[in-house]
Amino acid sequence: MLPMTSSSQLIEKAVEAFASLPGIGRKTALRLVLHLLKQEPGVTERFTRALLDMRMNIFQCRICHNLSDEETCRICSDPRRDHTIICVVESIRDLMAIEDTGQYRGSYHVLGGVISPMEGIGPDQLNISSLIKRIAESEIKEVIMAISPTIEGETTIFYLSQQLAPYGVLISTIARGVAFGGQLEYTDEITLARSILGRLPYSR
Amino acid sequence: MLPMTSSSQLIEKAVEAFASLPGIGRKTALRLVLHLLKQEPGVTERFTRALLDMRMNIFQCRICHNLSDEETCRICSDPRRDHTIICVVESIRDLMAIEDTGQYRGSYHVLGGVISPMEGIGPDQLNISSLIKRIAESEIKEVIMAISPTIEGETTIFYLSQQLAPYGVLISTIARGVAFGGQLEYTDEITLARSILGRLPYSR
Numbered sequence: 001m002l003p004m005t006s007s008s009q010l011i012e013k014a015v016e017a018f019a020s021l022p023g024i025g026r027k028t029a030l031r032l033v034l035h036l037l038k039q040e041p042g043v044t045e046r047f048t049r050a051l052l053d054m055r056m057n058i059f060q061c062r063i064c065h066n067l068s069d070e071e072t073c074r075i076c077s078d079p080r081r082d083h084t085i086i087c088v089v090e091s092i093r094d095l096m097a098i099e100d101t102g103q104y105r106g107s108y109h110v111l112g113g114v115i116s117p118m119e120g121i122g123p124d125q126l127n128i129s130s131l132i133k134r135i136a137e138s139e140i141k142e143v144i145m146a147i148s149p150t151i152e153g154e155t156t157i158f159y160l161s162q163q164l165a166p167y168g169v170l171i172s173t174i175a176r177g178v179a180f181g182g183q184l185e186y187t188d189e190i191t192l193a194r195s196i197l198g199r200l201p202y203s204r
Numbered sequence: 205m206l207p208m209t210s211s212s213q214l215i216e217k218a219v220e221a222f223a224s225l226p227g228i229g230r231k232t233a234l235r236l237v238l239h240l241l242k243q244e245p246g247v248t249e250r251f252t253r254a255l256l257d258m259r260m261n262i263f264q265c266r267i268c269h270n271l272s273d274e275e276t277c278r279i280c281s282d283p284r285r286d287h288t289i290i291c292v293v294e295s296i297r298d299l300m301a302i303e304d305t306g307q308y309r310g311s312y313h314v315l316g317g318v319i320s321p322m323e324g325i326g327p328d329q330l331n332i333s334s335l336i337k338r339i340a341e342s343e344i345k346e347v348i349m350a351i352s353p354t355i356e357g358e359t360t361i362f363y364l365s366q367q368l369a370p371y372g373v374l375i376s377t378i379a380r381g382v383a384f385g386g387q388l389e390y391t392d393e394i395t396l397a398r399s400i401l402g403r404l405p406y407s408r
Contacts (some may be wrong), residue, residue, distance in 0.1 A: 006300060007278040008271050014258035017251045021236050032225050034296065036259055037271065044259035047221045048252035054218035055240055055248035067212050067241065074211040092238065096210060 006030075011037075063134065065110040065127045067092055075099075075107060082106045084141040086134065088160065090114055090148065098146060106144070109134065114147060114156040123159060131160075135167050142170040149176050210234075215241075267338065269314040269331045271296055279303075279311060286310045288345040290338065292364065294318055294352065302350060310348070313338065318351060318360040327363060335364075339371045346374040353380050353395075 006012055011033055018029035036044045060066075061073035064086075068074065075081060085106030089095045095108050111126045134140065143164060147153040161171050177195035178187050187195075210216055215237060222233035240248045264270075265277035268290075272278065279285060289310030293299045299312050315330045338344065347368060351357040365375050381399035382391050391399075 006271070006296075007303070008262065008273050010258040010262050010273050011271060013254045017254035020251070022239050023232065023235070028227065030297075030300075031227070033255075033258065035226050036255065037262065041259050044255055047224070048256050050217045050221035051237075051240065051248055052252050054214040054237065055245050058212065058214050058241065067210070067215060069212050069214050092210075093234075096234075099211070 064108045065112060065130070066095055066108060080105075084139055085144065086131070086140055086142070087144040087146050088131065089146050090153075094146065106142075111147075111156070114150075114152040115159055116152045126156075128160065128163065132163055132167075135164060135169055140167075140169050142172060145171065145173040147173075268312045269316065269334070270299060270312060284309075288343055289348065290335070290344055290346070291348040291350050292335065293350050294357075298350065310346075315351075315360070318354075318356040319363055320356045330360075332364065332367065336367055336371075339368060339373055344371075344373050346376060349375065349377045351377075 006015070014033045014036075015026060015029045018024050018032050019026050024032075036047070057069070059068045059071050059073075061068045061076055062071050063076040064073060066073040066075060070077070076083075082105055086109050087095075087098065087104060087106055088109045088111060089098065090111055090113060092110060095110060098104050098108075109127065109131045111128065111131075113121055113126055115121060115123060115126070135143070143160075145157045145160065147157055157173060164171060175198075176191065177198065178184060178191065184192065210219070218237045218240075219230060219233045222228055222236050223230050228236075240251070261273070263272045263275050263277075265272045265280055266275050267280040268277060270277040270279060274281070280287075286309055290313050291299075291302065291308060291310055292313045292315060293302065294315055294317060296314060299314060302308050302312075313331065313335045315332065315335075317325050317330055319325060319327060319330070339347070347364075349361045349364065351361055361377060368375060379402075380395065381402065382388060382395065388396065
C-alpha cells in the first residue's frame, strides 16, 4: 500500500497524530484528517475541545478509582446503591460492562490491572491498599471478585482473599461456566470440568 | 453489543466526539478515549494541537486547489516541476496517490469532485473556471484527465474537453485497461473491450 504522503506539513502532523492512536493506521488517519478538512473549522474545534476537557478535568474517584467528573464518582455518591457490597474489577471497561447489565446495585473497586510477575506488576502497582482500607474502615458485607478467570486473575483473587481474610468479609467470585449460546464441544476442558463440578440444581 | 456507557459526562462527550468521525463506532471511540486517559495529559494536548493547527492554518493553493501550508502549494511553487502540464484530478487523495507513484513531474488541478446531476453537482460547484483561467493565462501544453472512468467521470471529461477546445491545448486521459495482477475473466466487459480496442504494440 502506498504511503499517501501529503506535501503539507500540517496535514502530515495531523495524520501522524491520528495514526499514533491504537488500531488506527495511516490510511484511516488520512481519511479522518480529510473528513475534518471538509467540515467547518468549528467541527474540529468542538472535537478537540471535548477531548481536552475530558483529559484535563477528569478525576479518579477517591473511593473506588472509577473515572469521574467529581472527586467522588456517581456510583459511590449514589445513596440508592448498596455500599456494603464491593465488586472488585480489573478495569473501568469491566466496570462499565457490569453496569450495562443493569443487574448490580452495589459499589465497585477498580484494581487497575491484575498481578502479573511476567509484566512486572505486583500488588503495589494495583489499588489494593485502598481496597483493604475501605474494608477495614467501613461496614462491608461482601466482596465480589469480578476478575477474568486467567492465571493472573486467579493469582490476584488468591492474593486478595488472603489479604482480606482477617476482616471476616464474605468473598465471592462471579460464576464461571459455559457461556450462554456457547457450544459444549468447543468449550475448553478446564471450563467444562468446572461447570460440571459446580453444577446447580435445575430450576426454571 | 452493549452500549458501554460511562457514568462520566466528560468521557461520554469525548466518546461521542470520536464516534462522530466516519468509520469509528462507539466501541472503538471508547477504546481511544481510555487510551488517552492512560497516557500523560501532554499526549492529548499534542494530539489536539496538531489537529487544530492543521484545521485553522491550512490554505487551499490559489493555483491548483491542493491543500497547502502556504498560499501556493509546494508543487506549484517548485521550479523543478513542469508547469506546462496540468493533471486534472477529482480530489486531494487522487493527487496524493499519483504523487506517490513518483512518475509525474508536472502540476495539478484539483476539481473537488465530478459533475453529478444525481447529487446536484454541476460545473459551477467544481474548480473549473480557475482551470480555464490557468489555461487562458499561462502557457499550458497538455491537460491530463486523471479522472475515474465512471459515468460521472466520463461526463466531466467530456464537459472539460468542450470547455478547453478553444485554447488548442492537448487533452489526454490516463490509460484504462486491465489492472496489473488483474484476471481477464473477472474484468468487466467495457474495460475488456476498451483494452482490446486500445491495444498497444508489444515492447519489453
